Amino acid sequence: MKSSNLQWKARLGDSVPGHLAAELDVFEHEIALKKQGKIEDRVFAETRLRRGAYGQRYDNGQRSDGKTTRTLSYPSTNTKGPNTLWDAPGMQRIKIPFGGLNATQLETLADLCEEYSDGIAHITTRQDVQLHFIHIEDTPALMWRLASVGITTREACGNSVRNVTACPIAGVCREQTFDVTPYAKAITYFMLGHPDAQSFGRKFKIAFSGCKENACALVRLHDFGAIAVTREQDGRTRRGFELWVGGGLGPVPQQARLYEEFVPEEEILPLAQAIARVFARLGEKKNRNTARLKFLVSKLGIGEFKKLVAAEREILPHDSRWTDYLKDVPNYAEEPLKPPSLLQIGAVKPEGFEPWYATNVYRQRQQGYATVTIALPLGDITAAQLRAVADVARKYLKETIRSTVEQNLVLRWVSESDLPALYTELKKADLATPVAGTIVDVSSCPGTDTCKLGIASSRGLAGELRIRLASKNAELDEAIGSLRIKISGCFNSCGQHHVADLGFYGVSRNKNGYTVPHFQVLLGGEWTNNAGAYGLAIGAVPSKRIPETVDRITGRYRAERLTGETFQAFIKRIGKAECKKMIDEFTAVPAHEQDASFYSDWGDPREFSIGDIGVGECAGEVIYPVDFELVACEREVFEAQLQLDGGNIEKAARMAYESMLHGAQALLKFKFLIAPEDPGKVVEDFRTHFYDTEIFFDPFVRGKFAQDFFKAHEEAHIARTVETAHQLIEEAQLFIEACYSCYARMSAVPAKAVA
């Protein structure tokens, strides 16, 4: 940790607003008290999370080196949360409301990533910035420095209102209804630290979009998503929002439900407050796996939920902040630095300008201005590049910069005739790669690189796909070039894989006595229409064969698509059975002796492992019946999807439930050689031997997947809707994944390589 930590407060104290300074003082005191052992781990963990100080991989002091699990001997035995060591490096998430940044803030981020992190700032899929490998005792100094340039990390993590996202081209978009920026800003600071938003059972995510059709804000995967709309009333045009609630990804993805077609602008803040109150009061608190707003909305039904919110709204004490900001909204506008101008068509352009212009430049609604996207590989940018962007933003713009949910940066209000010069300056800093919005611009969560929940290397795969696709980008036709690939390291969906044309999330499989990294393949998610549809998994492919799988799928789309047919329509037309056939040829894993590369992940030479496993027996080449039985369960889930697509809701639900039942039977057989046939007895035995013993528990969601199975059993005879059947299929898929993980843990062979 830095020796200068304690001096930053004295240096910057005067430039930090009083309320932020007071918060930082409190955090510093809490750190001091924790070091003295006067704060419980669980309490301190939530405290630091609410300041954005997150855990990171190996922070329990255990690390598999590919042969065995070793203890990382940190100097201090103190902890900063349950099973989280004090000295273990962590991640600092920095909230960037609606992605808005200025040049000074970029420079500060540059300084911080050099001095406290590893020299890289990472843009997330929710417009935040993350720094990795941060010592907890460096975080207050880092926060003082951020606060001095107007950034707070408060409520960047934890059970709170997370970063409020918005279209990065809000205000300059040619298709927007109106600029949502002032509303996003108002709700950010209204909800920040609001007493009604301090006792949620889980996080609460808000997004604003300027239109319905585009994807920029992904409203329908948020807890509270607002789309700008207007209505003619009393002879005047009134602003308001189409409001969607209860959306979310994660293990149980749900699309948001329409709450109201038109919420007048003056009601958007009080309504958010009323919803927060209902969520805080009625949302699940004990079981974090069912604590998001989406579960409450599902449980109550949207009608009942609305009634409760309306009742809450009625009794809210008036708050002038609800509408104070509105008087400034009509005048809200960013200003350009330069007068408008047009790009000279015939003028000589720098080399490489044309393809960059085609992909990275967006002509604004304001004639003579353009927005430029800086496509960042894997969302990463160096300190020197941040300073280069700051310089460009001062030279060509009034520092109007935003981060995007595609992990990029945009520069708004570039006078068009400046584009060649700006391109040249960005190119010097290697920030002018012409891939924005193309299949090359792959999004990914941190995955196993740094996330403690990661199963497979999402960034490793993203990097590999980026290299391979970039090499043939120029040859790809437009239909393929504009597809989106999104990758998550696990089922928690931080890479937003559900809304990609081609989505992937990390899983593992036991093959030939080893654990092998795989990715589940999801096809046909809809990125546009504010995340209009979620893709469903069609099967798992070994990590090392994903690039071939991508080639196969995109090649077939190119060859067989009908004129004007979108990828979603193509996938729907050929059907999931055909899609599965496409990937089936890539599912084989060669023996370890034939090709050991399949047994390690992208960019990581260690033999793949899903955890720090203790002593186990060598499974050798023996194939247990459970291997086949779990594969059969996967097929059942897939078949359930096909039935659902065919409109056979009842059959789909039954098959999904039965796949869970068979997965449980497979594990019981693995443990006891025999398993009961009666479903009730299967559930009872499974509960006794796998749930009560916690053998089946996932390190993150604990017993959630087993609970889903128990619930599915209890509700086996209840009629399902398309929506609830879809959810059951999702739950069944994850239950089968959990069966695989449990089986892998039970049959682990960590001692094999040590010899």
Next chain:
Amino acid sequence: MLQLLCAHVGRAREGCRLITPDWFDPDKVQHINLKIFVEDAEAFELADAIPVFHQWIRDGVCPEMLIDVADYRHVSAGPGVLLIGHEANYSFDNREGRLGLLYNRKAVLAGTFQSRLAQAHRAALEACDRLEQEAPFRGKLKFDRNAIEVFINDRLLAPNKDETWQALGPELEKFFSGFTIRRQGEPRDLFRVSVTK
């Protein structure tokens, strides 16, 4: 021959008066980073550093506690491939497009500026020696031990300003006797000097 030069890029300066201001105590400066450049970055594959660093963690070859490997080859002129440790990071650093072995001291060290500089220099040299002997690099990777940069990775303790240069210049001169020392970078950068022969 010693040459202590004022080469602060982009700023006109009247001269380099090697006067240590009263407030600046070099012995309070921590987090000394030292980078030794490679002779030919094209002669070897940077990707080979990844398994090598993983092996170093496994074998515990460094005095620091080693934690993980981070791969940033996808960003140009960036931190390259890092071996993350608790007390210090080692990396094949490619900032400004110049590849070298960077020793980034993170933990506070007792002693004087001279002893801390000596520790960083020793750690970097040992890492260079070891890397040159690693199988994937043998005969390909060669460090130029006379092409060095020294950073202070703390803007509050050592901003890239004249006062820092005035205070630390003599200290660097004392340690790198016979080398040419030049101040580098712009005011926003970390305090940094090149040390060459």
